[in-house]
Amino acid sequence: MNTPEEDIRWICTVCGWIYDEDEGDPDSGLAPGTRFEDIPDDWYCPLCGVTKADFMPLHEYAAQRAAQASAPRPRAVRGGVGGPDSVVIVGAGVAGWTVAEQLRARDPDRPITLISNDEAAAYTKPGLSMAISQGRAPADLIEQSGPTKAADLDITLQPNTSVLTLNTDDKRLLTTRGPVHYGDLVLALGARQRFRAFDGDAANRITRLNHLAAYQRLRQRLDGESRHLTIIGAGLIGVELAEDLTAGGHRVTLLDLGERMLDRLAPAPLGDELAAQLAAKGVDFRPGTSLSRVDHADGRLKVTLTNGGENRTDEVISAMGLVPNIDLAQRAGLVTNRGILASAQTMQTSDPHVYAIGDCAEINGNSYFFIEPIRRMAETAAAALSGEERPFEHRPAAIRVKTPSLPIMLCPPDRKLADLGRWTPQTVEESQRNDFLSRGRLAGYALAGTAVAEHESLYRRVTGRAS
Numbered sequence: 001m002n003t004p005e006e007d008i009r010w011i012c013t014v015c016g017w018i019y020d021e022d023e024g025d026p027d028s029g030l031a032p033g034t035r036f037e038d039i040p041d042d043w044y045c046p047l048c049g050v051t052k053a054d055f056m057p058l059h060e061y062a063a064q065r066a067a068q069a070s071a072p073r074p075r076a077v078r079g080g081v082g083g084p085d086s087v088v089i090v091g092a093g094v095a096g097w098t099v100a101e102q103l104r105a106r107d108p109d110r111p112i113t114l115i116s117n118d119e120a121a122a123y124t125k126p127g128l129s130m131a132i133s134q135g136r137a138p139a140d141l142i143e144q145s146g147p148t149k150a151a152d153l154d155i156t157l158q159p160n161t162s163v164l165t166l167n168t169d170d171k172r173l174l175t176t177r178g179p180v181h182y183g184d185l186v187l188a189l190g191a192r193q194r195f196r197a198f199d200g201d202a203a204n205r206i207t208r209l210n211h212l213a214a215y216q217r218l219r220q221r222l223d224g225e226s227r228h229l230t231i232i233g234a235g236l237i238g239v240e241l242a243e244d245l246t247a248g249g250h251r252v253t254l255l256d257l258g259e260r261m262l263d264r265l266a267p268a269p270l271g272d273e274l275a276a277q278l279a280a281k282g283v284d285f286r287p288g289t290s291l292s293r294v295d296h297a298d299g300r301l302k303v304t305l306t307n308g309g310e311n312r313t314d315e316v317i318s319a320m321g322l323v324p325n326i327d328l329a330q331r332a333g334l335v336t337n338r339g340i341l342a343s344a345q346t347m348q349t350s351d352p353h354v355y356a357i358g359d360c361a362e363i364n365g366n367s368y369f370f371i372e373p374i375r376r377m378a379e380t381a382a383a384a385l386s387g388e389e390r391p392f393e394h395r396p397a398a399i400r401v402k403t404p405s406l407p408i409m410l411c412p413p414d415r416k417l418a419d420l421g422r423w424t425p426q427t428v429e430e431s432q433r434n435d436f437l438s439r440g441r442l443a444g445y446a447l448a449g450t451a452v453a454e455h456e457s458l459y460r461r462v463t464g465r466a467s
Contacts, residue, residue: 009058010036012045013143018058029453044372046400081158082113082180087385088173090163090328091188092116092146094124095358095374099186102382104153112155113182115175118213120146120159124371128215129240130402132248138216166332168351184353184385187329187340191322191359191369200293202301206232206316209241218315226250227314230303232291234261236401238319239274242283243403253284253311260287265399265412266446267423267434273448277405291316322369324360339367344392346384347377355381363392365415370397396444396462398455409452411462412436413444 008021019025019039024032025046030039039052082088087103089096092114100114114120122144131141150157158177165174166185173180193208207218221227226249231238234256242252256263260271261278275285286305293304294316303311324339335341335350339362342348347355357377359369368374376392383390401408413421413436421438423446431449435442435458445458 008036010055011058011061013054013056013061017045019055026453029456044398080111081115081156081177082173082182083111084171084181085183086111086113086181087184087186088112088180088182089114089186089188090173091190091358091360092118092120092122092159093188093190093358094371095190095378096186096188097122097149098375098378099188099357099381100153100155102379103385104155106382106386106388108154112153113158113180114150114155115158115161115163115173115180116146117162118160118211120150120157121212122146122149123212125210126371126402128209128212129237130244131215132219132222133244133404138212138219141212141215163328166328166354168332168334168354171353182353184355186355186357186381186385187349187360188358189325189328189340189356189360191324193318194320194323196318196320198291198293200295200304202294202296205301206294206318208318209237210322218317221315222248222250228253228312229315229317230255230291230301230311230313231317231319232256233319233321234258234285234287235264235319235321236262236399239278240402241317241319242278243281243405246278246281246283247404251282251284253286253313254278255286255290255305257288257290257306261285262401262408262410265410266408267425269425270408270432270434270446270448273432274403274406274408278403281405322359324362324367326360329354329356329360337362337365342377344380344394345389347381347392348384355384357381364394366394368397370399372398396459398459400452406448407450407452409445409447409455411444411446411455411459413438417443 010019019036021035022032024030024034028043028046043052087110089100096114100112103112121142123141127141146157146159162176163173171182193210207214209215228251229245230253231241232255234254238254239261242254245252260268261274262271290306291303292306295302301313301316303313303316326336326340329340330336340349340356340360342356342361342363344363347357349356358374380390380392396411399410417438421436421443423434424437426433426435428451431451433451434446436444442461447454
């Protein structure tokens with residue numbers, strides 16, 4: 001292990017991405033050899049979008065993990081579950097754990113209960129689409145076990161528990177382990193893979209890769225030899241998985257009903273160039289085509305395509321986009337649209353004692369599926385629960401596509417501007433820059449190759465913060 005004087009690697013404590021000073025981060029404009037202390041404060045983690053304040057020296061992080069691994073395993077539940085004065089959080093993703101952290105930092109005494117339908121391990125989902133190429137096993141993605149994190153925060157954890165109903169009049173949840181009362185409730189329900197019912201006797205073999213347990217099952221089936229995988233959807237997750245699996249020695253067929261990759265996020269030239277780069281790595285992209293049915297066939301799977309073609313494959317992965325989990329809120333009578341409607345001032349829903357944050361929330365017509373805005377939602381909710389004010393600020397999405405074959409940075413225009421402008425290519429050497437112009441104003445951009453270094457300056461222009 002390197003000493004503090006020798007260690008030139010820093011790890012993001014949120015997602016596990018490592019900054020190596022020798023390598024820098026050229027995609028963000030940091031040349032090899034850039035010391036961590038010299039990185040501008042507005043630089044962000046390329047994987048999850050948090051700032052450099054969330055990084056720590058790798059040797060210190062490793063020492064902390066080693067100490068946690070040797071510590072006695074704490075009880076899953078450290079006190080009473082819920083109660084009339086407690087804050088109950090439903091969901092143990094980034095949103096749920098972050099609001100627990102933020103609330104505990106503001107109020108060391110208030111009872112907090114976190115309910116999760118799984119083991120509640122702390123990890124970040126973006127890491128799922130790049131773990132194979134990084135040589136990381138599923139266990140390596142876990143930053144902290146649920147019981148350990150709960151003990152650190154001095155909160156009650158109720159793992160492996162599903163919430164069946166929410167009664168806002170009685171301020172009560174009915175769970176698979178019985179009723180839970182709350183003073184205030186935070187819904188951090190996340191989102192699920194868009195569901196489409198496919199035909200065929202092996203339709204239940206389709207993997208919807210939206211949580212660690214599904215990823216662990218997939219890795220168990222993949223480890224040991226090269227496989228062929230069929231991915232449905234060539235959006236953000238689909239192209240990242242295609243690149244990652246190919247780098248891991250597997251063969252990939254990528255299906256999409258659209259004409260090109262990243263069709264809803266990026267202009268045509270960028271999608272075409274990405275397809276060419278991935279084709280060179282062996283990805284078989286089938287535009288205008290999707291899955292019709294999937295059947296068992298001699299120990300493998302036979303997929304029938306919408307164009308009538310047939311393929312043999314070993315695994316089918318759905319990457320058709322996310323849908324906010326709003327069923328519980330709908331049944332409880334909370335106001336919903338695509339997501340659970342929440343106030344930008346406080347993250348409160350139509351019930352003042354119920355808050356919604358993360359993938360399941362909708363604020364002024366917008367949904368946010370990335371870590372950076374989700375953390376800010378959690379801060380807003382924790383502040384409101386503590387009697388403070390920290391309104392959530394809408395910011396255009398900044399999306400770094402994890403495709404090493406072609407570095408890409410996207411800032412898509414807001415939906416309300418999508419039909420009021422057009423993509424305009426700019427001349428750059430051996431790379432791509434496409435500006436989305438609306439009424440003469442820069443409202444978004446799509447960068448590829450070395451042009452991703454322009455992201456910071458362009459983002460300041462889009463947000464009106466240019467110096």
